[in-house]
Amino acid sequence: MSDIKLIVLGSPGAGKSALIVRFLTGRYISEYASNSECVYTKQMNVDGRLTGLEIYDPCSQKLSMSKELSRADGFLIVYDISRRSSFVFAKTIICSLREANVRMCRRDTEAGLFLIGNKQDLCHMREVPQEEAQKVALEHRCHYYELSAAEQCQEVNDMFTTIVRNIILQNKIKDKRRPSGSMAKLISNVFGKRRKSV
Numbered sequence: 711m712s713d714i715k716l717i718v719l720g721s722p723g724a725g726k727s728a729l730i731v732r733f734l735t736g737r738y739i740s741e742y743a744s745n746s747e748c749v750y751t752k753q754m755n756v757d758g759r760l761t762g763l764e765i766y767d768p769c770s771q772k773l774s775m776s777k778e779l780s781r782a783d784g785f786l787i788v789y790d791i792s793r794r795s796s797f798v799f800a801k802t803i804i805c806s807l808r809e810a811n812v813r814m815c816r817r818d819t820e821a822g823l824f825l826i827g828n829k830q831d832l833c834h835m836r837e838v839p840q841e842e843a844q845k846v847a848l849e850h851r852c853h854y855y856e857l858s859a860a861e862q863c864q865e866v867n868d869m870f871t872t873i874v875r876n877i878i879l880q881n882k883i884k885d886k887r888r889p890s891g892s893m894a895k896l897i898s899n900v901f902g903k904r905r906k907s908v
């Protein structure tokens with residue numbers, strides 16, 4: 711069974727907990743405790759393959775989580791479509807992750823960045839046009855979704871499933887590109903043995 715680790719980030723009140731709880735339980739609860747970090751686990755069957763999923767919700771106050779960052783396969787960056795400041799914050803997170811990726815992420819974040827506009831049910835109060843968010847997602851090579859944790863159970867479910875499927879696929883491609891143990895040994899025997907750093 712493969713394990714996928716997701717981290718959910720975004721400004722306070724964007725709806726991170728609501729999305730996670732909706733996905734895990736199918737329920738929407740309007741108030742969540744927001745002062746403690748949480749790790750949720752779930753087993754999923756994706757295309758006939760059993761996958762262990764770990765979702766980390768660091769809670770908004772704690773963004774210094776280098777250990778968790780380095781273990782993550784995917785980053786869900788949530789903003790509230792009715793609050794521009796949350797979108798600005800989401801863009802800042804994306805830029806920081808791109809920078810951090812160079813230094814410490816286990817996986818290339820390219821396949822693992824997901825920008826999520828939540829609270830679509832509040833579109834009458836919209837401050838972030840969908841086109842603008844799509845453009846940002848394209849620029850930063852993120853996948854993009856807009857939905858409502860409050861009103862769209864199936865869509866939230868589909869989104870998480872697609873995210874996990876994407877990551878599994880991407881990890882498979884990377885594993886194929888990465889030389890296998892014996893191949894790596896062979897390459898190292900031929901080219902790497904005598905290399906010294908100066």
Ligand SMILES: Nc1nc2c(ncn2[C@@H]2O[C@H](COP(=O)(O)OP(=O)(O)OP(=O)(O)O)[C@@H](O)[C@H]2O)c(=O)[nH]1
Pocket residue numbers: 720721722723724725726727728729739740741742743744745769770771828829830831832857858859860861
């Ligand atoms: N209208 C609407 N409200 C939502 C939606 N999702 C979440 N909310 C509300 O937004 C508020 C914040 O939701 P949370 O899930 O606690 O947000 P959070 O991002 O986890 O917040 P922190 O834990 O403070 O980081 C709550 O009152 C939710 O009920 C949504 O899709 N639509």
